[in-house]
Amino acid sequence: MEAHTLAPEEHFIREEPYYEPVGQEIGIFEAAYRNKLPVLLKGPTGCGKTRFMEYMAWRLKRPLITVSCHDDLTASDLVGRFLVKGGETVWVDGPLARAVRAGGICYLDEIVEARKDTMVVIHPLADDRRALPMEKLGTLLEADDNFCLAISYNPGYQSVLKDLKQSTRQRFVALEFNYPAAELERKIVSTESGVAPEIAEKLVKFAQMTRNLKGSGLEEGASTRLLVHAAKLIASHIEPVAACQSAIAQALTDDEEMLAAVQELSSSLF
Numbered sequence: 606m607e608a609h610t611l612a613p614e615e616h617f618i619r620e621e622p623y624y625e626p627v628g629q630e631i632g633i634f635e636a637a638y639r640n641k642l643p644v645l646l647k648g649p650t651g652c653g654k655t656r657f658m659e660y661m662a663w664r665l666k667r668p669l670i671t672v673s674c675h676d677d678l679t680a681s682d683l684v685g686r687f688l689v690k691g692g693e694t695v696w697v698d699g700p701l702a703r704a705v706r707a708g709g710i711c712y713l714d715e716i717v718e719a720r721k722d723t724m725v726v727i728h729p730l731a732d733d734r735r736a737l738p739m740e741k742l743g744t745l746l747e748a749d750d751n752f753c754l755a756i757s758y759n760p761g762y763q764s765v766l767k768d769l770k771q772s773t774r775q776r777f778v779a780l781e782f783n784y785p786a787a788e789l790e791r792k793i794v795s796t797e798s799g800v801a802p803e804i805a806e807k808l809v810k811f812a813q814m815t816r817n818l819k820g821s822g823l824e825e826g827a828s829t830r831l832l833v834h835a836a837k838l839i840a841s842h843i844e845p846v847a848a849c850q851s852a853i854a855q856a857l858t859d860d861e862e863m864l865a866a867v868q869e870l871s872s873s874l875f
């Protein structure tokens with residue numbers, strides 16, 4: 606049996622990612638990391654959680670292994686499995702096992718989407734034990750000192766089925782993320798896309814209007830990510846109303862009336 610692992614250096618982030626701090630998140634994450642505490646990032650989609658993790662991995666000089674969780678993701682997908690290769694049965698580590706061995710940062714994005722059995726492997730890693738049960742190998746893999754577990758969760762999508770249990774959430778240091786304040790969001794949008802500050806300002810205003818529609822027609826307002834997308838289209842000479850429609854409105858909803866209402870909002874600004 607052979608342990609096939611991806612070289613951890615494949616996940617090192619070599620260049621400093623552009624990240625604008627929104628509060629004390631950098632200091633708190635660093636303190637949690639030094640104390641071997643796992644971290645929970647809470648917040649809506651597209652508000653900077655992934656970028657923050659890339660920035661922290663670069664800052665702490667640790668490899669980052671990100672897993673986007675989905676409803677078919679099982680504990681074996683995270684831990685690993687036996688595969689038959691050329692007539693031989695070999696063990697292949699999953700991404701979580703690779704991070705645990707290599708002392709990397711494992712970021713499980715949208716953890717509540719994953720199958721419930723994933724919690725069985727996450728819990729012992731997220732408390733004092735810091736060990737990964739590898740059921741199929743019959744071993745308990747102790748985490749390297751530099752290993753860090755981070756998970757994200759969007760409280761906005763909460764439902765009885767998709768809620769994070771107290772027994773899970775109470776293991777983590779939680780950092781709350783939200784859309785950056787207007788001035789900061791303008792800076793992020795123009796830095797990421799190269800559009801003029803006046804355009805960034807209008808896009809942020811537009812986003813705020815859509816965020817006010819959350820709950821009355823829209824499931825979520827426009828995220829910072831969508832603003833950056835629209836800004837990039839505008840920087841590539843797409844007319845702003847069309848850019849807002851394709852990059853923002855159509856991404857938010859399929860409802861014809863809502864689309865018309867959102868288009869009116871962008872026409873009133875641009």
Ligand code: ADP
Binds near residue numbers: 624627655829
């Ligand atoms: P999430 O992981 O929360 O869904 P991302 O981290 O992918 O969101 O953020 C989406 C985009 O928004 C990023 O690619 C980046 O362009 C921009 N962004 C959001 N917040 C920040 C920030 N604080 N600093 C720099 N860029 C940001």
